[in-house]
Amino acid sequence: MALVDRDPLMRVLWTDPVTGRNGYLVVHSLVSGLATGGTRMRAGCTLSEVAELARGMARKTAVFDLPVGGAKGGIDCDPKDPDARGVLRRFVQAMRPWLDAHWVTAEDLGVPQHLIDEVFAELGLHQSYHAAIRRAPDPERTLRRVRAGLAAPVPGGLLLGDVVGGYGVAQSCLGVVHARGWAPEATTVAVQGAGTMGGGAAYYLHEAGLRVVALADAAGTLWHPDGLDVPTLLETRDRFGEIDRAQVPPEVRLLPREAVLAADVDVLIPAAVSYAIGGPQVPEVAAKVIIEAANTPVTADAEEMLAARGIPVIPDFVANAGAVAWAWWLLLGRVDADPVRSFQVLREEMLAKIPPLLAAWDTGGRTPRAAALLLAEHRNERNRAAEASGQGLLSIP
Structure with missing residues (x-):
């Protein structure tokens, strides 16, 4: 097995x-x-x-070639x-x-x-x-590097450690946009979840020029066909990631929470809870591509049904793995407290991983999940062989 x-x-x-x-x-x-x-x-x-x-975590660490289970x-x-x-x-x-x-x-x-x-x-x-x-040989030095990285300020008044996961999801989305040849300014996105992952993804997609037309939190879905002012909305969130409805502009429509899943958009990003999209929700999905930002937001049977409809799902263990990958790059010294360096490395990694998954879907009918699992298992086999031969996989400076 x-x-x-x-x-x-x-x-x-x-x-x-x-x-x-x-x-x-x-x-x-x-x-x-x-x-x-x-x-x-x-x-x-x-x-x-x-x-x-x-x-899912074992899959993430394998796909990103991290020396940890x-x-x-x-x-x-x-x-x-x-x-x-x-x-x-x-x-x-x-x-x-x-x-x-x-x-x-x-x-x-x-x-x-x-x-x-x-x-x-x-x-x-x-x-x-x-x-x-x-x-680490010098645990105090490593601890300082980790703390500095997590607490590094980024534009928007937040900390690097709080936004890097959402940034990775946004780069996954941009990988889809580039692979499909879509113009960013014409690409529409719906995001379910306005917390750390969903809010971060929506923020960075808005910054990249995409139109985030639907954004949902626990209280419902906010919708505007021309795109939402994501940064302003996110500034009104409480500590549980819920947007203050008293500060929502009047031209923004307030829809039921479930409406985000049926939004007619290019990309749907479920970033709230697990199992948000099951079999009963599949007929309502109108997006061209789904990017899993939450952990297992699409059930296995729903993913099969979506594939039959021609809708690929970028799996969570690729799309939302930016946070864990970045944390280990920070531990291993590949990145530090410089947000520019962190964003550059994560962008390059994500933009390289998404096109092959869509190519496998387009040319061979293999789902992005199946293609990513093959990659994960290949890297796990290599790691097992290295450990069996006595080669150390972990080196923390």
Whole structure:
């Protein structure tokens, strides 16, 4: 069985002794003794969900040729709950043996990077990349580089660590635009989700001249055929990524939340929740291409139905992998606190990866997912061979 499709190496179920809420850690694979993957928090989070996300992380690290395996953490708790921070702290404490030596985690749905870093610092682990940083010859220097990179300011008043994932999704979209020969200013986009990933993607696509005509958050869909003023709308978001409707211009239409999925656009970017597009939603999809910015936003059966309709799906483990790839480039010293350098490297990587996936679809009828999985497995086989021969894959300066 292919490494990226095998059963996870380990599953851990944790129950919070204070609230009774459950948390999960799934380690799908280890490379160089390490696995990487964020920690999410949402009401209804399940072990099977976390296991599927861990598999996705193994695919991401393989596609981007990172010397690390895949893992994921999840907590069944509403991040708006007053108990949420305490639950997160106790979860991190319980997972400390893995976080200390093997699991590199980071932000995810419901858990911003600054919050998880605060919890790590309180527990004496300094930062959520701790398991990798401690392997560096000079951990303090590596820690400084990581902190400087995450906190580097970028245009728009945000931090590099908060926007790099959305920037990567935007570059995936631009890879599609270039491969299809579309004029950017004539290309229309709908984005489901206005948080870190969706908001970042919408912002950078707007900056690139594309028309973001639909943008949805938990309260509904904002729509304007000439394109939304994305930067201004994003400035009104609260800490949960919801746009202040009192500050929405009157010419912008307020539509139901689900309307974004049926928008008649060139590109649809589901960037909110997993399984947003299932079989029942497929007949409503009008986009020419779907780019998965959330983790598994399109179910397997829906992707098959979309393929039958001639709509390719750029898989999440390519499109939204910019954040994890950049984090490891930062750890490995390929990038630093210079946003220009980070954006350049990520743009080059994404623009190189998307055209071959669409070419496989256009010429051989192979889905972008199938083409990307072949690439992932090839690189996993190479890494296994290197480790078996005693070659070190991980070198953190």
